[in-house]
Amino acid sequence: MATTFDATQLPVEAERKPSRAAGFLNSFLLRRLLKALFTAFVVITLTFFLIRLLPSNPIELFIQELMVQYSMPYHQARDQAAALFAIDLEKPLILQYFDYLGGLVRGDLGTSILSPGTPVTSFIKRFLPWTVFSVGLALMISFTSGVILGLLMAYRRESLLDHILTVLASVLSAIPNYILGILLIIWLGVRWGVVPVAQMRGSLSPGVQPGFTLAFFQDALFHAALPIAAYVLTTVGSWMLTMKSSTISVLEEDYVTVARAKGLKESRITTAYVGRNAALPLFTLLAISIGFVVGGSVLIETIFQYQGIGYVLLQAVNRRDYVVMQGVFLIITLSVIFANFFADMLYSWLDPRIKFGAAE
Amino acid sequence: MSQADDAFVHHESIFEKPPLSLRNVHIMYKSRKGAVNAVRGVDLDLRAGESLSLIGESGSGKTTLGLGIVRLLVKTAKVTQGEIIYRRDGLEMDVGQLDAQQLREFRWRECSMVFQSALNSFNPVLRIWNQMYDTAKAHGWSDRRAVREHVLNLLRFVQLDAERVIDAYPHELSGGMRQRVLIAMSLLLDPQVLILDEPTTALDILTQRTIIDLLRRLKDEQRLTMLFISHDLAIAAELADRIATMYAGKIVEIGSADDIFYRPRHPYTLGLIRAVPKVIGEFEDLVSILGSPPDLVDLPSGCKFHPRCPFATERCRREEPDLEQVGQDHAAACWHWQAVEEEVADHPLHQSLPAQTIVYSGE
Ligand SMILES: Nc1ncnc2c1ncn2[C@@H]1O[C@H](COP(=O)(O)OP(=O)(O)O)[C@@H](O)[C@H]1O
Ligand code: SF4
Ligand SMILES: [Mg+2]
Numbered sequence: 001m002a003t004t005f006d007a008t009q010l011p012v013e014a015e016r017k018p019s020r021a022a023g024f025l026n027s028f029l030l031r032r033l034l035k036a037l038f039t040a041f042v043v044i045t046l047t048f049f050l051i052r053l054l055p056s057n058p059i060e061l062f063i064q065e066l067m068v069q070y071s072m073p074y075h076q077a078r079d080q081a082a083a084l085f086a087i088d089l090e091k092p093l094i095l096q097y098f099d100y101l102g103g104l105v106r107g108d109l110g111t112s113i114l115s116p117g118t119p120v121t122s123f124i125k126r127f128l129p130w131t132v133f134s135v136g137l138a139l140m141i142s143f144t145s146g147v148i149l150g151l152l153m154a155y156r157r158e159s160l161l162d163h164i165l166t167v168l169a170s171v172l173s174a175i176p177n178y179i180l181g182i183l184l185i186i187w188l189g190v191r192w193g194v195v196p197v198a199q200m201r202g203s204l205s206p207g208v209q210p211g212f213t214l215a216f217f218q219d220a221l222f223h224a225a226l227p228i229a230a231y232v233l234t235t236v237g238s239w240m241l242t243m244k245s246s247t248i249s250v251l252e253e254d255y256v257t258v259a260r261a262k263g264l265k266e267s268r269i270t271t272a273y274v275g276r277n278a279a280l281p282l283f284t285l286l287a288i289s290i291g292f293v294v295g296g297s298v299l300i301e302t303i304f305q306y307q308g309i310g311y312v313l314l315q316a317v318n319r320r321d322y323v324v325m326q327g328v329f330l331i332i333t334l335s336v337i338f339a340n341f342f343a344d345m346l347y348s349w350l351d352p353r354i355k356f357g358a359a360e
Numbered sequence: 361m362s363q364a365d366d367a368f369v370h371h372e373s374i375f376e377k378p379p380l381s382l383r384n385v386h387i388m389y390k391s392r393k394g395a396v397n398a399v400r401g402v403d404l405d406l407r408a409g410e411s412l413s414l415i416g417e418s419g420s421g422k423t424t425l426g427l428g429i430v431r432l433l434v435k436t437a438k439v440t441q442g443e444i445i446y447r448r449d450g451l452e453m454d455v456g457q458l459d460a461q462q463l464r465e466f467r468w469r470e471c472s473m474v475f476q477s478a479l480n481s482f483n484p485v486l487r488i489w490n491q492m493y494d495t496a497k498a499h500g501w502s503d504r505r506a507v508r509e510h511v512l513n514l515l516r517f518v519q520l521d522a523e524r525v526i527d528a529y530p531h532e533l534s535g536g537m538r539q540r541v542l543i544a545m546s547l548l549l550d551p552q553v554l555i556l557d558e559p560t561t562a563l564d565i566l567t568q569r570t571i572i573d574l575l576r577r578l579k580d581e582q583r584l585t586m587l588f589i590s591h592d593l594a595i596a597a598e599l600a601d602r603i604a605t606m607y608a609g610k611i612v613e614i615g616s617a618d619d620i621f622y623r624p625r626h627p628y629t630l631g632l633i634r635a636v637p638k639v640i641g642e643f644e645d646l647v648s649i650l651g652s653p654p655d656l657v658d659l660p661s662g663c664k665f666h667p668r669c670p671f672a673t674e675r676c677r678r679e680e681p682d683l684e685q686v687g688q689d690h691a692a693a694c695w696h697w698q699a700v701e702e703e704v705a706d707h708p709l710h711q712s713l714p715a716q717t718i719v720y721s722g723e
Contacts, residue, residue: 254475254480255482255484257432258475262467262472264498268498280485352531
């Protein structure tokens with residue numbers, strides 16, 4: 001018997017997958033938050049113990065400093081140090097740890113060991129904005145230009161421009177940022193003398209007051225220019241290459257052919273059909289790179305004498321100021337966690353196929 | 361908009377010049393192994409209001425030809441010879457000569473195409489509505505409310521829950537639904553010609569059935585000129601007024617659906633018909649064509665079908681036949697079509713043509 005079907009008896013297809021329920025969203029947010037807290041806790045604990053494994057300790061280093069600088073005998077230096085620092089390094093580590101945790105819960109990050117009386121939060125308030133400003137701006141510049149250049153490379157595949165940019169991108173992304181920073185100083189500042197490196201030290205020129213003034217922004221940009229250049233140049237290459245390969249595969253998607261078949265304008269196809277889909281995977285990398293760039297700021301800020309949080313961290317490490325180190329690491333951890341969270345939200349907002357939270 | 365050009369649509373098709381004429385079209389792919397001769401001199405008229413089905417095994421150049429018509433071939437492909445003439449309202453143009461802007465206007469407005477892979481035909485990050493509106497706007501129709509109303513009507517025509525589907529993302533729709541949305545979208549600008557490339561191939565059998573019914577309704581109600589590409593003769597028989605058989609980049613037989621089905625004159629068409637199971641259970645009738653399609657880089661001499669042809673003679677190995685008249689509005693490219701005629705007379709092919717019935721070779 002031949003099988004026949006009568007289409008009129010078939011129901012009209014109406015089913016649609018369930019939409020995102022608000023309750024689900026909430027429970028997902030909660031899960032996400034708990035996970036973030038747990039991550040933060042683990043990192044805090046690890047940093048606490050790891051930094052104390054560094055050879056020597058702040059008191060020893062300070063005593064040695066006094067002995068070398070002022071030719072003090074050991075016992076005199078030690079007495080002076082003990083009088084200066086109201087910290088008991090003899091206290092069992094585990095108790096110090098619980099003290100620290102207790103402080104954190106109360107929002108107290110402690111006070112600097114070596115600048116007694118200065119709370120760590122005031123360091124953070126003073127120096128973090130500069131890092132956020134320079135790193136954030138650099139990341140935006142790098143991401144945007146990487147996406148545009150990568151798109152261009154994919155569209156002009158195998159052209160001279162593509163070859164030049166590919167080589168450039170590969171070389172740039174292979175150079176560590178501190179090396180590039182040193183090269184910038186040597187070439188731009190010293191050899192060619194085109195950039196007044198000495199004046200660009202610090203995060204603001206003396207006398208410039210923070211505020212919503214043009215002079216302030218100009219000066220801030222002037223001082224951040226070299227660190228930003230170093231971040232951008234060392235990260236833009238990988239954005240370019242990732243975007244290029246992503247674009248090449250999107251260009252082969254059927255929906256791009258269909259878009260052409262529909263007679264859409266090339267500009268619309270490039271932005272809404274190719275560009276948007278090709279850039280999607282880059283957003284997941286954005287979070288990771290925020291972490292790297294904040295971490296990378298330690299060396300860059302030291303090289304350029306840019307007074308951001310990385311600069312503070314290196315000072316603290318050199319002098320074993322545990323409390324400041326802890327505080328800065330905490331900030332870095334939180335910024336990475338936040339960046340991850342933000343990137344996930346962004347991604348699920350940009351890609352409707354990713355149900356918020358379904359990625360877990 | 362869909363019913364606007366009534367006067368135009370109701371012309372008697374016989375008196376009208378064909379909307380689309382292919383003249384000696386050759387298409388070649390560059391590949392590492394050498395030039396792939398995917399389409400080798402196709403002559404074809406698509407008559408106004410007709411539904412012509414292009415059939416042939418996978419790899420015979422059907423998709424290439426379809427993409428060539430709307431000039432969407434990949435960069436490595438080239439139309440090396442021939443012309444594609446498009447006509448409307450007594451005007452005529454060579455699609456191959458259009459500049460970028462004219463081509464953009466020609467696409468979808470004059471000739472739209474439903475692709476083989478409907479599943480991936482939609483931009484995953486845009487709602488159906490945005491993809492529809494993009495299309496309308498690209499052709500200068502930017503009255504949002506009118507477009508939306510029209511889209512809703514089209515979605516209803518393809519039997520979808522229009523209000524819900526229009527604001528859905530592609531991934532929220534099943535394969536069959538996406539295929540219908542694509543068909544609805546292909547009608548958006550009321551094109552004169554619609555090319556459908558294997559619109560049912562990727563779907564399960566039940567969904568295939570509903571799409572075929574939809575296409576038949578489309579053919580009866582909208583009176584479009586359709587080029588329906590398929591490797592499935594049974595589906596072609598249901599939807600086509602005329603059928604063209606393609607082998608190794610050439611049309612080897614063309615005629616009315618009845619002629620092709622009851623009176624095939626090319627051994628390849630005959631093989632295709634015999635390979636269609638007529639009735640489930642009678643497998644002894646099932647004879648598939650031996651061998652495989654030829655290597656399009658290094659084609660056999662003479663008739664390209666001769667290595668697989670039971671009627672082949674020495675002449676077939678030397679000379680390639682051209683299409684010749686074998687009946688009223690029926691042509692075949694075979695030196696020995698009379699032998700095929702005798703064979704068909706001796707062994708009738710069908711008791712009855714499964715006109716409204718499709719028999720599946722699957723489960
Ligand atoms: N991009 C390509 N590059 C090289 N050869 C191709 C390409 N696309 C298709 N072909 C070849 O062209 C021939 C015809 O393919 P196609 O038009 O897809 O056939 P059909 O649609 O009939 O299955 C096949 O032999 C195929 O291998
Ligand atoms: S020309 Fe010869 S080989 Fe070709 S189909 Fe006819 S009989 Fe077969
Ligand atoms: Mg095909």
